[in-house]
Amino acid sequence: MTTMKKLNQVILTAGLALAATGSAYAQMRIEISGVGSNQIPIAVAGFADENVAPQEISAIIKADLERSGAFKIIDAGVITSMNNIDYSGWKAKGADALAVGTVAKLADGNYEVRYKLLDTVKQSELSQLGLSPTPQFVRLTAHKIADDIYLKLTGIRGAFSTRIAYVRQDGPKSFQLMVADADGEGEQMALRSNEPIISPSWSPDGTKVAYVSFEQKKPVVYVQNLITRARTVIANEKGSNSAPTWSPAGNKLAVSLSKDGHTQIYTVNADGSSLKRVSNSAGIDSEAHFAPDGSIYFMSDRSGGPQIYRMNADGGDAKRITFTGNYNISPHVSADGKTLAYISRRDGNYQLYAMDLASGQEQRLSDSTDDLNPSFAPNGKYIMYATQAGGRKSLAVVSVDGRVKQRLTTQAGNIKEPTWGPFMQ
CATH class of the missing domain: 2.120.10.30 (TolB, C-terminal domain)
Known part of the structure; x- marks a missing residue:
């Protein structure tokens, strides 16, 4: 069993057990102040077709990275393709890195989420992931992508999915x-x-x-x-x-x-x-x-x-x-x-x-x-x-x-x- 499947299994089972209480609560509100000493400028594009999923993956990723204080988020709009990226254009906009992705709904009701992290300075690919979450795990998938970005750009493991x-x-x-x-x-x-x-x-x-x-x-x-x-x-x-x-x-x-x-x-x-x-x-x-x-x-x-x-x-x-x-x-x-x-x-x-x-x-x-x-x-x-x-x-x-x-x-x-x-x- 892969690490992601193990993580999903533990959290899903625990989540269903906890949900059995039938309780629903208002979510917490987060107020952020201060930033890191050396923020990394990153553009996070809207994932192509992410509106088919129950949560907007790119918005969760942006919120995670912003909350950390380690990143300066540059608006990227929606990028429909992960290929043929204009590295020089994004570098000119001040982004040292660019995160792009796509979302597709599968016939079994699950989703296919693909993501790439690109280095605009070296014009190279830093990371890519392909995940197939169930509807319950779309949010967790976004957190895992944010974790991957944090790790690749800071060298420290991200904790957004904890x-x-x-x-x-x-x-x-x-x-x-x-x-x-x-x-x-x-x-x-x-x-x-x-x-x-x-x-x-x-x-x-x-x-x-x-x-x-x-x-x-x-x-x-x-x-x-x-x-x-x-x-x-x-x-x-x-x-x-x-x-x-x-x-x-x-x-x-x-x-x-x-x-x-x-x-x-x-x-x-x-x-x-x-x-x-x-x-x-x-x-x-x-x-x-x-x-x-x-x-x-x-x-x-x-x-x-x-x-x-x-x-x-x-x-x-x-x-x-x-x-x-x-x-x-x-x-x-x-x-x-x-x-x-x-x-x-x-x-x-x-x-x-x-x-x-x-x-x-x-x-x-x-x-x-x-x-x-x-x-x-x-x-x-x-x-x-x-x-x-x-x-x-x-x-x-x-x-x-x-x-x-x-x-x-x-x-x-x-x-x-x-x-x-x-x-x-």
């Missing part, structure tokens, strides 16, 4: 765990509860989400399979069970439990077996996050105030990582292990920071005052986090250099507790 999970709260007794495309479209409900849902965390293969639910009138850690909808209790010990996070291999989770009197970090198998304590301090240890090498970053107040530490997966001596400010929480490490995102309270404001782990240099990435729950895109180029403005809770995305910022809002309700899903293999 998914996000978050909690929507529509009232004091209305909580939903939601799953959506990375651009907020295709929003579907995975769980509804009258009690709070917090701390969702994607499994490395993108088929499961761990989270904390208060439906038993206390915090309990669950893992939910998005394909089968089956749920497994991972931690329901005496006291608080919180902050699940997956190991890189997906066979274990780290959780924070207070069963021994004060909150410490434990590891547990993905089926809820073999609970093992791995942190040991007289204070509070919580908010564990696995780095790609299997080590664990976590928050501890063992030094008198909450700071971020690192320890091996099986525990042992912990090394303090943050030293600036007296309140640093919610560590999250990028997929390449080079950057740490966290929330720091300074001058009374809770804001998003990023630290280069090699040099220890940090940078403030947000201008808001009440930020929470940072989560990296799987390519490490963007961070999603929860924020609040005007009394409304929403999601925000910022590039790791702080130049590109997005805000994702809804017309009603609050959205919070975001987690960015992995690349689908």
Whole structure:
């Protein structure tokens, strides 16, 4: 089975399972501010005959590329043929690259989508794809093409076809765990509860989400399979069970439990077996996050105030990582292990920071005052986090250099507790 077919199979099955809840929600609205330091000028042509498909593929591609802040979009109109391209003419219009494509509806109701990415400077072809999506996957196909453009022109894998999970709260007794495309479209409900849902965390293969639910009138850690909808209790010990996070291999989770009197970090198998304590301090240890090498970053107040530490997966001596400010929480490490995102309270404001782990240099990435729950895109180029403005809770995305910022809002309700899903293999 090809990678694309595997991706389609996983997302379709999960999507149908989630859609079985019968819930429909207004999509999120994205506001973009800022651009990258060196935008790549690209012309994205309207795909020939794309009006036969349920979504306009070229418009989705343009929106993805624009949202990234890495590209300057040049209007190209509609190009009906992918052959006999006037490279010099497009270069004269300021485009270093040109994306063209065609769409055809097949007899079986599916679509044939063809695309080419052309280098107008070298007058050569950079990439081409031929895809045959079902109607449900036309939007995903557009995201995959945008991913291909991002990779070919930046050298970094695109994350437009990934998914996000978050909690929507529509009232004091209305909580939903939601799953959506990375651009907020295709929003579907995975769980509804009258009690709070917090701390969702994607499994490395993108088929499961761990989270904390208060439906038993206390915090309990669950893992939910998005394909089968089956749920497994991972931690329901005496006291608080919180902050699940997956190991890189997906066979274990780290959780924070207070069963021994004060909150410490434990590891547990993905089926809820073999609970093992791995942190040991007289204070509070919580908010564990696995780095790609299997080590664990976590928050501890063992030094008198909450700071971020690192320890091996099986525990042992912990090394303090943050030293600036007296309140640093919610560590999250990028997929390449080079950057740490966290929330720091300074001058009374809770804001998003990023630290280069090699040099220890940090940078403030947000201008808001009440930020929470940072989560990296799987390519490490963007961070999603929860924020609040005007009394409304929403999601925000910022590039790791702080130049590109997005805000994702809804017309009603609050959205919070975001987690960015992995690349689908």
